[in-house]
Amino acid sequence: MxxxxxxxxxxxxxxxxxxxxxxxxLPSPVRRSLLGVVEDYDRSYSRFRTDSLIARxxxxxxxxxxxxxxxxxxxxxxxxxxLSRGAMTxxxxxxxxxxxxxxxxxxRPRGHPxxxxxxxxxxxxxxxxxxxxxxxxxxxxxAGKGQLxxxxxxxxxxxxxxxxxxxxxxxxxxxxxxxxxxxLEHPYDPTxxxxxxxxxxGALCASxxxxxxxxxxxxxxxxxxxxxxxxTVVATWTxxxxxxxxxxxxxxxxxxxxKVLDEEFDFSWLKVYSDxxxxxxxxxxxxxxx
Amino acid sequence: xxxxxxxxxxxxxxxxxxAGSVAACAPSTQASAAQSSTPQGTSTQAGAGKLATTGSSxxxxxxxxxxxxxxxxxxxxxxxxxxxxxxxxxGSISGVDITVHPSNPNTKKFQGEFKDGIAAQIVxxxxxxxxxxxxxxxxxxxxxxxxxxxxxxxxxx
Numbered sequence: 001m002x003x004x005x006x007x008x009x010x011x012x013x014x015x016x017x018x019x020x021x022x023x024x025x026l027p028s029p030v031r032r033s034l035l036g037v038v039e040d041y042d043r044s045y046s047r048f049r050t051d052s053l054i055a056r057x058x059x060x061x062x063x064x065x066x067x068x069x070x071x072x073x074x075x076x077x078x079x080x081x082x083l084s085r086g087a088m089t090x091x092x093x094x095x096x097x098x099x100x101x102x103x104x105x106x107x108r109p110r111g112h113p114x115x116x117x118x119x120x121x122x123x124x125x126x127x128x129x130x131x132x133x134x135x136x137x138x139x140x141x142x143a144g145k146g147q148l149x150x151x152x153x154x155x156x157x158x159x160x161x162x163x164x165x166x167x168x169x170x171x172x173x174x175x176x177x178x179x180x181x182x183x184l185e186h187p188y189d190p191t192x193x194x195x196x197x198x199x200x201x202g203a204l205c206a207s208x209x210x211x212x213x214x215x216x217x218x219x220x221x222x223x224x225x226x227x228x229x230x231x232t233v234v235a236t237w238t239x240x241x242x243x244x245x246x247x248x249x250x251x252x253x254x255x256x257x258x259k260v261l262d263e264e265f266d267f268s269w270l271k272v273y274s275d276x277x278x279x280x281x282x283x284x285x286x287x288x289x290x
Numbered sequence: 291x292x293x294x295x296x297x298x299x300x301x302x303x304x305x306x307x308x309a310g311s312v313a314a315c316a317p318s319t320q321a322s323a324a325q326s327s328t329p330q331g332t333s334t335q336a337g338a339g340k341l342a343t344t345g346s347s348x349x350x351x352x353x354x355x356x357x358x359x360x361x362x363x364x365x366x367x368x369x370x371x372x373x374x375x376x377x378x379x380x381g382s383i384s385g386v387d388i389t390v391h392p393s394n395p396n397t398k399k400f401q402g403e404f405k406d407g408i409a410a411q412i413v414x415x416x417x418x419x420x421x422x423x424x425x426x427x428x429x430x431x432x433x434x435x436x437x438x439x440x441x442x443x444x445x446x447x
Contacts, residue, residue, distance in 0.1 A: 001423060002423050002424055165424070167424060170425065170426045170427050171426070172424065172426065180424060181421070181422045181424075182422060182424045182425065182426050183417060183420055183422045183424065183425045183426070184425075184426055184427065185425050185426065185427020186412070186414040186427075187412075187427075188414075189414055190427065191416060191417055191418075192414035192415060192416055192417060193414065193415055193417055193420055193422075193425065194412040194413060194414055194415075195412075196420060196422055197426075204426050205426070206426040206427050208427055235427070237426060258406070272412055276411045276412055277408065277409060277410055277411060277412070278408070278409040278412050279406060279407065279408050279409075280406065280407045280408075280409070281406050281407070282406070282407070284407070285407055288409050288412065288413070289412075289413040289414070289415050290409070290413055
Protein backbone atom coordinates (compact mmCIF):
# COMPACT_ATOMS: atom_id res chain seq x y z
CA MET A 1 0.00 0.00 0.00
CA UNK A 2 1.33 3.44 -0.92
CA UNK A 3 0.42 5.28 2.29
CA UNK A 4 0.13 3.97 5.83
CA UNK A 5 -3.36 2.88 6.71
CA UNK A 6 -4.59 2.64 3.12
CA UNK A 7 -6.46 -0.40 1.80
CA UNK A 8 -5.51 -2.45 -1.22
CA UNK A 9 -7.82 -4.20 -3.62
CA UNK A 10 -5.73 -6.67 -5.62
CA UNK A 11 -6.72 -8.93 -8.49
CA UNK A 12 -5.42 -10.39 -11.76
CA UNK A 13 -6.56 -8.91 -15.04
CA UNK A 14 -5.39 -8.74 -18.67
CA UNK A 15 -2.46 -10.98 -17.80
CA UNK A 16 -1.03 -8.91 -15.01
CA UNK A 17 -1.44 -8.08 -11.32
CA UNK A 18 -3.52 -5.08 -10.27
CA UNK A 19 -3.48 -3.21 -6.99
CA UNK A 20 -5.89 -0.40 -6.28
CA UNK A 21 -5.09 1.54 -3.14
CA UNK A 22 -7.52 3.87 -1.43
CA UNK A 23 -7.73 5.53 2.02
CA UNK A 24 -10.79 3.41 2.87
CA UNK A 25 -11.69 -0.12 1.75
CA LEU A 26 -13.63 -0.14 -1.52
CA PRO A 27 -17.33 -0.99 -1.19
CA SER A 28 -18.39 -4.25 -2.85
CA PRO A 29 -20.37 -2.63 -5.68
CA VAL A 30 -17.31 -0.60 -6.67
CA ARG A 31 -15.16 -3.73 -6.61
CA ARG A 32 -17.66 -5.50 -8.85
CA SER A 33 -17.67 -2.56 -11.29
CA LEU A 34 -13.90 -2.57 -11.42
CA LEU A 35 -13.68 -6.28 -12.15
CA GLY A 36 -16.39 -5.87 -14.79
CA VAL A 37 -14.50 -3.11 -16.58
CA VAL A 38 -11.32 -5.18 -16.62
CA GLU A 39 -13.11 -8.29 -17.88
CA ASP A 40 -14.88 -6.30 -20.63
CA TYR A 41 -11.58 -4.91 -21.79
CA ASP A 42 -9.96 -8.32 -21.90
CA ARG A 43 -12.90 -9.79 -23.81
CA SER A 44 -12.62 -7.00 -26.36
CA TYR A 45 -8.90 -6.74 -26.94
CA SER A 46 -7.04 -9.82 -25.79
CA ARG A 47 -5.08 -11.61 -28.46
CA PHE A 48 -4.54 -14.41 -25.96
CA ARG A 49 -8.13 -15.65 -25.94
CA THR A 50 -10.17 -17.04 -28.80
CA ASP A 51 -13.46 -15.48 -27.70
CA SER A 52 -12.24 -11.87 -27.82
CA LEU A 53 -13.56 -9.41 -30.39
CA ILE A 54 -10.23 -8.92 -32.06
CA ALA A 55 -9.60 -12.68 -32.23
CA ARG A 56 -12.25 -12.77 -34.98
CA UNK A 57 -10.02 -10.63 -37.17
CA UNK A 58 -7.19 -13.11 -36.76
CA UNK A 59 -9.39 -15.91 -38.12
CA UNK A 60 -10.82 -14.17 -41.15
CA UNK A 61 -11.17 -10.75 -42.77
CA UNK A 62 -14.14 -8.76 -41.61
CA UNK A 63 -15.38 -5.99 -39.35
CA UNK A 64 -15.68 -5.82 -35.58
CA UNK A 65 -17.21 -3.11 -33.43
CA UNK A 66 -15.16 -2.37 -30.35
CA UNK A 67 -16.14 -0.38 -27.24
CA UNK A 68 -16.30 3.42 -27.59
CA UNK A 69 -12.83 3.86 -26.09
CA UNK A 70 -11.38 2.35 -29.27
CA UNK A 71 -11.52 5.74 -30.95
CA UNK A 72 -8.99 7.11 -28.47
CA UNK A 73 -6.71 4.19 -29.24
CA UNK A 74 -7.13 4.83 -32.94
CA UNK A 75 -6.10 8.48 -32.66
CA UNK A 76 -3.07 7.63 -30.55
CA UNK A 77 -1.87 4.67 -32.61
CA UNK A 78 -2.37 6.59 -35.84
CA UNK A 79 -0.23 9.44 -34.54
CA UNK A 80 2.53 7.17 -33.27
CA UNK A 81 2.46 5.06 -36.44
CA UNK A 82 3.11 8.25 -38.38
CA LEU A 83 5.79 9.60 -36.04
CA SER A 84 7.61 6.26 -35.92
CA ARG A 85 7.26 5.72 -39.68
CA GLY A 86 5.53 2.44 -39.12
CA ALA A 87 7.85 1.14 -36.39
CA MET A 88 5.14 1.42 -33.73
CA THR A 89 2.02 -0.29 -34.97
CA UNK A 90 -1.07 -2.08 -33.65
CA UNK A 91 -0.37 -4.70 -36.32
CA UNK A 92 2.71 -5.99 -34.52
CA UNK A 93 0.84 -9.10 -33.34
CA UNK A 94 1.90 -11.36 -36.18
CA UNK A 95 5.54 -10.35 -35.76
CA UNK A 96 5.30 -11.24 -32.07
CA UNK A 97 3.73 -14.58 -32.89
CA UNK A 98 6.49 -15.25 -35.41
CA UNK A 99 9.05 -14.85 -32.63
CA UNK A 100 7.08 -17.15 -30.35
CA UNK A 101 5.01 -14.71 -28.29
CA UNK A 102 1.57 -15.90 -29.28
CA UNK A 103 -1.48 -17.18 -27.47
CA UNK A 104 0.11 -20.62 -27.20
CA UNK A 105 3.18 -19.20 -25.42
CA UNK A 106 5.38 -21.29 -27.69
CA UNK A 107 8.21 -18.86 -26.97
CA ARG A 108 10.15 -20.38 -29.81
CA PRO A 109 10.65 -18.46 -33.03
CA ARG A 110 8.87 -19.96 -36.03
CA GLY A 111 11.54 -18.52 -38.27
CA HIS A 112 13.10 -15.23 -39.20
CA PRO A 113 11.47 -12.02 -37.93
CA UNK A 114 8.69 -10.72 -40.17
CA UNK A 115 7.73 -7.04 -40.45
CA UNK A 116 4.20 -6.09 -39.47
CA UNK A 117 1.75 -5.66 -42.34
CA UNK A 118 1.29 -2.03 -43.33
CA UNK A 119 -1.70 -0.30 -41.78
CA UNK A 120 -2.71 1.24 -45.10
CA UNK A 121 -2.70 -2.18 -46.75
CA UNK A 122 -4.84 -4.24 -44.41
CA UNK A 123 -6.52 -2.14 -41.73
CA UNK A 124 -9.39 0.29 -41.73
CA UNK A 125 -9.87 1.75 -38.28
CA UNK A 126 -12.59 4.34 -37.81
CA UNK A 127 -13.43 5.01 -34.21
CA UNK A 128 -14.83 1.87 -32.69
CA UNK A 129 -15.12 0.09 -36.04
CA UNK A 130 -12.22 -1.96 -37.32
CA UNK A 131 -12.16 -3.71 -40.66
CA UNK A 132 -9.47 -6.09 -41.83
CA UNK A 133 -8.94 -6.95 -45.47
CA UNK A 134 -6.80 -9.93 -44.49
CA UNK A 135 -6.58 -11.97 -41.29
CA UNK A 136 -4.54 -9.90 -38.86
CA UNK A 137 -3.34 -10.08 -35.29
CA UNK A 138 -4.19 -6.77 -33.71
CA UNK A 139 -2.05 -5.99 -30.68
CA UNK A 140 -2.97 -2.85 -28.80
CA UNK A 141 -0.82 -3.92 -25.86
CA UNK A 142 1.42 -0.86 -26.13
CA ALA A 143 -1.42 1.39 -24.97
CA GLY A 144 -4.10 -0.98 -23.77
CA LYS A 145 -2.97 -1.42 -20.22
CA GLY A 146 -2.69 2.34 -19.85
CA GLN A 147 -6.17 2.85 -21.21
CA LEU A 148 -7.55 0.27 -18.81
CA UNK A 149 -5.81 2.05 -15.92
CA UNK A 150 -7.66 5.21 -16.96
CA UNK A 151 -10.95 3.31 -17.20
CA UNK A 152 -10.42 1.85 -13.75
CA UNK A 153 -9.71 5.34 -12.41
CA UNK A 154 -12.93 6.57 -14.02
CA UNK A 155 -14.88 3.94 -12.08
CA UNK A 156 -13.31 5.18 -8.85
CA UNK A 157 -14.03 8.81 -9.67
CA UNK A 158 -17.64 8.05 -10.54
CA UNK A 159 -17.92 6.51 -7.06
CA UNK A 160 -16.67 9.86 -5.71
CA UNK A 161 -13.32 8.42 -4.72
CA UNK A 162 -10.74 11.10 -5.38
CA UNK A 163 -7.69 9.76 -3.56
CA UNK A 164 -6.24 6.60 -5.04
CA UNK A 165 -3.38 4.83 -6.69
CA UNK A 166 -4.11 2.40 -9.49
CA UNK A 167 -1.10 0.15 -10.05
CA UNK A 168 -1.20 -2.32 -12.92
CA UNK A 169 2.16 -3.90 -12.15
CA UNK A 170 4.25 -0.84 -12.67
CA UNK A 171 1.99 1.27 -14.86
CA UNK A 172 0.18 3.54 -12.47
CA UNK A 173 -2.12 6.48 -12.02
CA UNK A 174 -2.09 8.65 -8.93
CA UNK A 175 -4.80 10.95 -7.70
CA UNK A 176 -4.86 12.89 -4.46
CA UNK A 177 -3.22 15.51 -2.32
CA UNK A 178 -0.21 13.56 -1.18
CA UNK A 179 2.47 12.75 -3.79
CA UNK A 180 3.91 9.26 -3.93
CA UNK A 181 7.55 8.24 -4.27
CA UNK A 182 7.94 5.45 -6.82
CA UNK A 183 11.13 3.50 -7.43
CA LEU A 184 12.32 3.00 -11.00
CA GLU A 185 13.17 -0.65 -11.44
CA HIS A 186 16.71 -1.44 -12.56
CA PRO A 187 16.48 -2.81 -16.10
CA TYR A 188 19.00 -5.54 -15.37
CA ASP A 189 18.11 -6.35 -11.76
CA PRO A 190 14.52 -6.31 -10.47
CA THR A 191 15.78 -6.25 -6.87
CA UNK A 192 17.30 -2.84 -7.49
CA UNK A 193 16.11 0.61 -8.49
CA UNK A 194 17.96 3.25 -10.46
CA UNK A 195 16.08 6.17 -8.99
CA UNK A 196 12.95 7.43 -7.31
CA UNK A 197 10.39 9.67 -8.92
CA UNK A 198 7.63 11.65 -7.25
CA UNK A 199 4.24 10.92 -8.75
CA UNK A 200 1.43 13.39 -8.18
CA UNK A 201 -1.93 13.55 -9.94
CA GLY A 202 -0.90 11.79 -13.09
CA ALA A 203 0.32 8.62 -14.69
CA LEU A 204 3.70 6.93 -14.58
CA CYS A 205 4.30 4.11 -17.02
CA ALA A 206 7.29 1.94 -17.79
CA SER A 207 8.33 -0.32 -20.57
CA UNK A 208 11.24 -2.65 -20.32
CA UNK A 209 12.78 -5.41 -22.33
CA UNK A 210 13.95 -7.49 -19.41
CA UNK A 211 11.02 -9.45 -18.13
CA UNK A 212 8.80 -10.29 -21.09
CA UNK A 213 11.85 -11.85 -22.65
CA UNK A 214 12.43 -15.40 -23.72
CA UNK A 215 16.08 -15.72 -24.56
CA UNK A 216 18.47 -14.97 -27.43
CA UNK A 217 17.64 -11.28 -27.43
CA UNK A 218 13.95 -12.00 -27.86
CA UNK A 219 11.62 -9.64 -26.03
CA UNK A 220 8.26 -8.03 -26.61
CA UNK A 221 9.18 -4.58 -27.88
CA UNK A 222 9.49 -5.01 -31.63
CA UNK A 223 10.16 -2.62 -34.47
CA UNK A 224 7.19 -3.03 -36.79
CA UNK A 225 9.27 -2.15 -39.83
CA UNK A 226 11.59 -5.11 -39.28
CA UNK A 227 9.73 -7.37 -36.85
CA UNK A 228 12.88 -7.52 -34.72
CA UNK A 229 13.23 -6.67 -31.02
CA UNK A 230 14.74 -3.25 -30.33
CA UNK A 231 18.32 -3.77 -29.17
CA THR A 232 19.60 -0.34 -28.21
CA VAL A 233 17.07 0.63 -25.54
CA VAL A 234 16.42 -1.46 -22.43
CA ALA A 235 13.91 0.53 -20.40
CA THR A 236 11.79 3.65 -20.59
CA TRP A 237 9.58 5.61 -18.20
CA THR A 238 7.06 8.31 -18.92
CA UNK A 239 4.83 10.65 -16.95
CA UNK A 240 1.73 12.13 -18.56
CA UNK A 241 -1.73 13.26 -17.49
CA UNK A 242 -3.32 10.03 -18.74
CA UNK A 243 -2.06 6.47 -18.42
CA UNK A 244 -3.17 5.85 -22.00
CA UNK A 245 -0.64 8.33 -23.34
CA UNK A 246 2.04 7.51 -20.79
CA UNK A 247 1.84 3.81 -21.65
CA UNK A 248 1.94 4.29 -25.41
CA UNK A 249 4.77 6.81 -25.17
CA UNK A 250 6.84 4.44 -23.04
CA UNK A 251 6.82 2.00 -25.95
CA UNK A 252 7.22 4.77 -28.50
CA UNK A 253 10.46 5.85 -26.78
CA UNK A 254 11.98 2.54 -27.86
CA UNK A 255 11.31 3.43 -31.47
CA UNK A 256 11.23 7.21 -31.86
CA UNK A 257 13.59 10.05 -30.96
CA UNK A 258 12.20 11.70 -27.81
CA LYS A 259 12.46 15.12 -29.46
CA VAL A 260 10.00 14.02 -32.13
CA LEU A 261 7.54 12.90 -29.45
CA ASP A 262 8.16 16.04 -27.40
CA GLU A 263 6.79 18.15 -30.21
CA GLU A 264 3.41 16.43 -30.21
CA PHE A 265 2.88 15.27 -26.62
CA ASP A 266 2.97 16.93 -23.23
CA PHE A 267 4.94 14.35 -21.25
CA SER A 268 8.13 13.64 -19.33
CA TRP A 269 10.45 10.81 -20.21
CA LEU A 270 13.44 8.77 -19.13
CA LYS A 271 15.20 6.40 -21.46
CA VAL A 272 17.90 3.88 -20.50
CA TYR A 273 20.07 2.49 -23.26
CA SER A 274 21.64 -0.94 -23.46
CA ASP A 275 25.09 0.50 -22.70
CA UNK A 276 23.76 1.75 -19.35
CA UNK A 277 23.54 5.44 -20.06
CA UNK A 278 20.33 7.34 -19.65
CA UNK A 279 18.68 10.40 -21.15
CA UNK A 280 15.75 12.22 -19.64
CA UNK A 281 13.57 15.27 -19.91
CA UNK A 282 13.28 17.94 -17.24
CA UNK A 283 10.44 16.09 -15.52
CA UNK A 284 12.85 13.32 -14.52
CA UNK A 285 15.64 15.68 -13.45
CA UNK A 286 17.09 14.60 -10.12
CA UNK A 287 15.35 11.23 -10.00
CA UNK A 288 18.31 9.00 -10.87
CA UNK A 289 20.75 7.78 -8.26
CA UNK A 290 24.30 8.96 -8.73
CA UNK B 291 13.36 28.09 -30.45
CA UNK B 292 11.65 28.95 -27.22
CA UNK B 293 11.44 26.46 -24.43
CA UNK B 294 7.90 25.69 -23.37
CA UNK B 295 7.25 26.35 -19.71
CA UNK B 296 6.58 22.76 -18.76
CA UNK B 297 10.01 21.74 -19.89
CA UNK B 298 11.97 24.64 -18.50
CA UNK B 299 12.54 23.51 -14.92
CA UNK B 300 16.05 22.31 -15.62
CA UNK B 301 16.68 25.11 -18.05
CA UNK B 302 15.53 27.69 -15.55
CA UNK B 303 17.88 26.47 -12.88
CA UNK B 304 20.80 26.42 -15.26
CA UNK B 305 19.78 29.79 -16.62
CA UNK B 306 20.36 31.55 -13.34
CA UNK B 307 23.90 30.31 -13.28
CA UNK B 308 24.52 31.16 -16.89
CA ALA B 309 23.08 34.61 -16.57
CA GLY B 310 26.11 35.64 -14.57
CA SER B 311 28.24 35.26 -17.65
CA VAL B 312 25.97 37.36 -19.76
CA ALA B 313 25.65 40.29 -17.45
CA ALA B 314 25.51 42.75 -20.30
CA CYS B 315 21.76 42.44 -20.31
CA ALA B 316 19.70 45.44 -21.14
CA PRO B 317 16.04 46.15 -21.57
CA SER B 318 15.11 45.06 -25.04
CA THR B 319 13.96 48.58 -25.83
CA GLN B 320 17.57 49.68 -25.73
CA ALA B 321 19.05 46.39 -26.77
CA SER B 322 20.99 47.61 -29.74
CA ALA B 323 22.89 50.17 -27.71
CA ALA B 324 23.42 48.06 -24.64
CA GLN B 325 24.41 44.82 -26.28
CA SER B 326 27.58 46.38 -27.57
CA SER B 327 28.38 47.98 -24.24
CA THR B 328 30.80 46.46 -21.82
CA PRO B 329 29.58 44.48 -18.82
CA GLN B 330 28.51 46.81 -16.05
CA GLY B 331 29.89 44.79 -13.20
CA THR B 332 26.49 43.39 -12.41
CA SER B 333 25.85 39.82 -11.59
CA THR B 334 22.98 37.62 -10.67
CA GLN B 335 23.01 35.51 -7.60
CA ALA B 336 21.84 32.10 -8.42
CA GLY B 337 19.42 30.82 -5.87
CA ALA B 338 18.41 34.18 -4.51
CA GLY B 339 17.10 35.17 -7.89
CA LYS B 340 17.70 38.82 -7.01
CA LEU B 341 19.71 41.12 -9.19
CA ALA B 342 22.67 42.52 -7.37
CA THR B 343 23.58 45.99 -8.45
CA THR B 344 27.17 46.75 -7.90
CA GLY B 345 29.44 49.09 -9.79
CA SER B 346 28.47 52.32 -11.42
CA SER B 347 24.80 51.80 -11.93
CA UNK B 348 23.26 55.22 -11.36
CA UNK B 349 19.74 54.26 -10.44
CA UNK B 350 20.77 51.45 -8.10
CA UNK B 351 18.16 49.09 -9.53
CA UNK B 352 16.86 47.81 -12.83
CA UNK B 353 13.61 48.70 -14.43
CA UNK B 354 11.04 46.02 -14.83
CA UNK B 355 11.04 44.50 -18.26
CA UNK B 356 12.43 41.80 -20.42
CA UNK B 357 16.15 41.73 -20.96
CA UNK B 358 17.87 39.58 -23.47
CA UNK B 359 21.39 38.95 -24.63
CA UNK B 360 23.53 36.38 -26.25
CA UNK B 361 26.17 34.98 -23.97
CA UNK B 362 29.15 32.98 -24.97
CA UNK B 363 30.94 30.21 -23.20
CA UNK B 364 33.82 27.95 -23.95
CA UNK B 365 32.78 24.40 -24.58
CA UNK B 366 35.00 21.45 -25.44
CA UNK B 367 34.07 22.29 -29.01
CA UNK B 368 35.25 25.86 -28.75
CA UNK B 369 33.34 29.11 -28.37
CA UNK B 370 29.54 28.73 -28.30
CA UNK B 371 26.61 31.05 -27.78
CA UNK B 372 23.45 30.80 -25.76
CA UNK B 373 20.64 33.33 -25.82
CA UNK B 374 19.33 34.28 -22.40
CA UNK B 375 16.18 36.22 -21.72
CA UNK B 376 15.43 37.50 -18.23
CA UNK B 377 12.18 39.00 -17.07
CA UNK B 378 12.47 41.42 -14.16
CA UNK B 379 9.67 42.55 -11.95
CA UNK B 380 10.12 44.42 -8.71
CA GLY B 381 13.88 44.00 -8.91
CA SER B 382 13.60 40.22 -8.95
CA ILE B 383 13.94 37.76 -11.75
CA SER B 384 10.51 36.45 -12.54
CA GLY B 385 11.42 34.46 -15.61
CA VAL B 386 14.40 32.99 -17.39
CA ASP B 387 14.41 31.55 -20.86
CA ILE B 388 17.26 30.09 -22.79
CA THR B 389 17.63 29.79 -26.51
CA VAL B 390 20.42 27.72 -27.88
CA HIS B 391 22.24 28.77 -31.02
CA PRO B 392 24.34 25.78 -31.96
CA SER B 393 27.10 27.14 -34.11
CA ASN B 394 28.53 23.83 -35.12
CA PRO B 395 26.88 20.46 -35.65
CA ASN B 396 28.73 18.76 -32.81
CA THR B 397 27.49 21.31 -30.35
CA LYS B 398 23.88 20.83 -31.34
CA LYS B 399 24.02 17.42 -29.74
CA PHE B 400 25.62 18.62 -26.51
CA GLN B 401 23.27 21.54 -26.11
CA GLY B 402 20.34 19.24 -26.64
CA GLU B 403 21.64 17.05 -23.89
CA PHE B 404 22.23 20.06 -21.69
CA LYS B 405 18.56 20.90 -21.96
CA ASP B 406 17.28 17.39 -21.45
CA GLY B 407 19.81 15.68 -19.23
CA ILE B 408 22.11 12.71 -19.53
CA ALA B 409 23.41 10.20 -17.03
CA ALA B 410 26.61 8.56 -18.15
CA GLN B 411 25.75 5.38 -16.27
CA ILE B 412 22.73 4.33 -14.28
CA VAL B 413 23.39 3.46 -10.65
CA UNK B 414 21.41 0.78 -8.84
CA UNK B 415 20.40 0.67 -5.19
CA UNK B 416 18.74 -2.24 -3.46
CA UNK B 417 15.00 -1.77 -3.24
CA UNK B 418 15.20 -2.83 0.41
CA UNK B 419 17.35 0.21 1.09
CA UNK B 420 14.92 2.67 -0.46
CA UNK B 421 11.90 3.85 1.45
CA UNK B 422 9.26 3.45 -1.24
CA UNK B 423 6.29 1.14 -1.48
CA UNK B 424 5.83 1.20 -5.24
CA UNK B 425 8.05 0.20 -8.12
CA UNK B 426 7.60 1.06 -11.78
CA UNK B 427 9.32 -1.22 -14.20
CA UNK B 428 8.72 -4.05 -16.53
CA UNK B 429 5.31 -5.40 -15.78
CA UNK B 430 4.88 -8.65 -13.99
CA UNK B 431 3.58 -11.16 -16.41
CA UNK B 432 0.85 -13.70 -16.34
CA UNK B 433 1.33 -17.19 -15.05
CA UNK B 434 1.15 -18.58 -18.57
CA UNK B 435 4.14 -16.66 -19.79
CA UNK B 436 6.25 -17.38 -16.75
CA UNK B 437 5.43 -21.08 -16.81
CA UNK B 438 6.37 -21.30 -20.47
CA UNK B 439 9.70 -19.65 -19.80
CA UNK B 440 10.38 -22.09 -16.97
CA UNK B 441 9.45 -25.04 -19.18
CA UNK B 442 11.81 -23.94 -21.89
CA UNK B 443 14.60 -23.37 -19.40
CA UNK B 444 14.19 -26.84 -17.94
CA UNK B 445 14.05 -28.44 -21.38
CA UNK B 446 17.19 -26.59 -22.37
CA UNK B 447 19.17 -28.07 -19.52
